[in-house]
Amino acid sequence: MASKTDKRSATYNQLESGTERSRPILHQNAREIQPYGKIAKLPIALDEKVCAASAENLNQVLADTITLRDLYKKHHWQVAGHTFYQLHLLFDKHHNEQDELVDTIAERIQSLGAISLAMAADIAETSIIPRPPRGREEVPAQISRLLEAHELLLKEARTMARQAAEAGDDGTNDVLVSDVIRTNELQVWFLAEHLVDVPVVRADEAKAASSGG
Numbered sequence: 001m002a003s004k005t006d007k008r009s010a011t012y013n014q015l016e017s018g019t020e021r022s023r024p025i026l027h028q029n030a031r032e033i034q035p036y037g038k039i040a041k042l043p044i045a046l047d048e049k050v051c052a053a054s055a056e057n058l059n060q061v062l063a064d065t066i067t068l069r070d071l072y073k074k075h076h077w078q079v080a081g082h083t084f085y086q087l088h089l090l091f092d093k094h095h096n097e098q099d100e101l102v103d104t105i106a107e108r109i110q111s112l113g114a115i116s117l118a119m120a121a122d123i124a125e126t127s128i129i130p131r132p133p134r135g136r137e138e139v140p141a142q143i144s145r146l147l148e149a150h151e152l153l154l155k156e157a158r159t160m161a162r163q164a165a166e167a168g169d170d171g172t173n174d175v176l177v178s179d180v181i182r183t184n185e186l187q188v189w190f191l192a193e194h195l196v197d198v199p200v201v202r203a204d205e206a207k208a209a210s211s212g213g
């Protein structure tokens with residue numbers, strides 16, 4: 001007489017039979033279909049060398065944008081002091097805008113037939129933005145750090161935008177100017193105004209009188 005266990009495994013076998021084609025094939029490995037740094041040419045009427053040069057520049061901007069995006073999240077979490085609520089929200093808004101830029105830049109790289117960087121270790125190796133301490137910084141130091149990162153990004157983006165325009169890669173030039181440069185310049189304005197040392201409650205009347213104002 002068949003045991004209970006035998007009966008159960010017979011039932012399982014019945015349940016599995018006929019499902020071979022719909023079972024997921026797990027633990028697969030294969031060679032890369034495109035090595036990093038190589039161009040899989042697409043019909044976009046741009047020379048392969050132009051695509052490669054633009055992709056290399058864009059990957060630098062991508063690594064720095066991902067780093068700046070993450071710096072905003074760090075500050076969003078770690079901000080302290082009486083402007084906590086305002087800066088907590090502002091840092092997150094800028095984080096989200098940088099995150100949109102990340103996708104725009106990465107997809108531009110893919111549109112050029114190249115491969116965009118993606119993973120944290122590769123970003124850390126590539127970015128030129130100085131690594132912040134793990135600990136918490138005061139608000140003025142947080143804002144200064146962000147402004148310096150923005151300026152590094154803006155400087156490289158402007159140079160690369162000019163290079164793209166000269167090479168005839170108008171799409172890359174447009175991403176760098178319309179998206180990267182414009183967004184970063186606007187964010188710099190919103191941040192930098194927080195470092196202007198003006199009275200919060202009482203206007204400085206003594207200074208106004210002595211300057212004849």
Ligand SMILES: [Fe+2]
Nearest residue numbers: 076077088092
């Ligand atoms: Fe949050």
